[in-house]
Amino acid sequence: MRSFSLIAALAVVVATPVQAQLCDGRRAPSAADGRMLGHLPYGDAAPDALVAVPAGLAVNGCLLRREVVPDLQRLIEAAARDPAAGGQILALSCHRSIAYQEAVFCREGQADAAQRALSVAPPGHSEHATGFALDVAFRPRRNDCPDAEACVAATPAFRWLVKNAARYGFEMSFPAGNRQRVKWEPWHWRWVGTRATAPGAARARALFATARARFPAVPAVPADPVVVRGVVPPPVYMGPMAPPECRKGKCKVARATRR
Numbered sequence: 001m002r003s004f005s006l007i008a009a010l011a012v013v014v015a016t017p018v019q020a021q022l023c024d025g026r027r028a029p030s031a032a033d034g035r036m037l038g039h040l041p042y043g044d045a046a047p048d049a050l051v052a053v054p055a056g057l058a059v060n061g062c063l064l065r066r067e068v069v070p071d072l073q074r075l076i077e078a079a080a081r082d083p084a085a086g087g088q089i090l091a092l093s094c095h096r097s098i099a100y101q102e103a104v105f106c107r108e109g110q111a112d113a114a115q116r117a118l119s120v121a122p123p124g125h126s127e128h129a130t131g132f133a134l135d136v137a138f139r140p141r142r143n144d145c146p147d148a149e150a151c152v153a154a155t156p157a158f159r160w161l162v163k164n165a166a167r168y169g170f171e172m173s174f175p176a177g178n179r180q181r182v183k184w185e186p187w188h189w190r191w192v193g194t195r196a197t198a199p200g201a202a203r204a205r206a207l208f209a210t211a212r213a214r215f216p217a218v219p220a221v222p223a224d225p226v227v228v229r230g231v232v233p234p235p236v237y238m239g240p241m242a243p244p245e246c247r248k249g250k251c252k253v254a255r256a257t258r259r
């Protein structure tokens, strides 16, 4: 238990130094736990920690931490082989630099930042920056539902993923009705490894310790009785913020960029 507490404390310390601000340049109010508009703080992955997701596994090119890719490949290939999946799962949006996240956050139509934050994390507060999280696409897609979430949930591929993701080390960060006040995102999954001793898993688990303890994923990778001692969470790479025009939604920032 002591080791877990140490890991959680380290994760908070490492995740804190972000420069997030709203699109008008003001700093958004942060809660005592570091959350901004409901989202926990996360720094940017170091460029040399990221690798390209192989062609054929992603809709477009994207980057993830190198430890994530083997499990993602196994998952995508297993879904493709299993008739129960009824189609394909592909990586859609992977690592996003803090600068790119700012561009995404600020281009949304809603004027109110709190409304915007229901579905898009403020810069410096997105799991995507860590390189351990991604949005997936489900094929064939459905377009005949009342909203995007319902259409995703109606696909056999999504149901397959809910049933099988944990076997590949993935869990759904923002389940329906979560107490974090973040909109249900059935396409958003983070990697924590199938077991604590898997390469990179202890670091991912240290990084997401607060989220996993307070706002559990559903489905989640089951708790692991193994405690890995002496874990050093990934170093935070503080990339540059987006240019000022991004705050008005008028800029282009490369989606999958090493910056």
Ligand SMILES: [Zn+2]
Binding pocket: 128, 134, 135, 185, 187, 188, 189
């Ligand atoms: Zn996402």
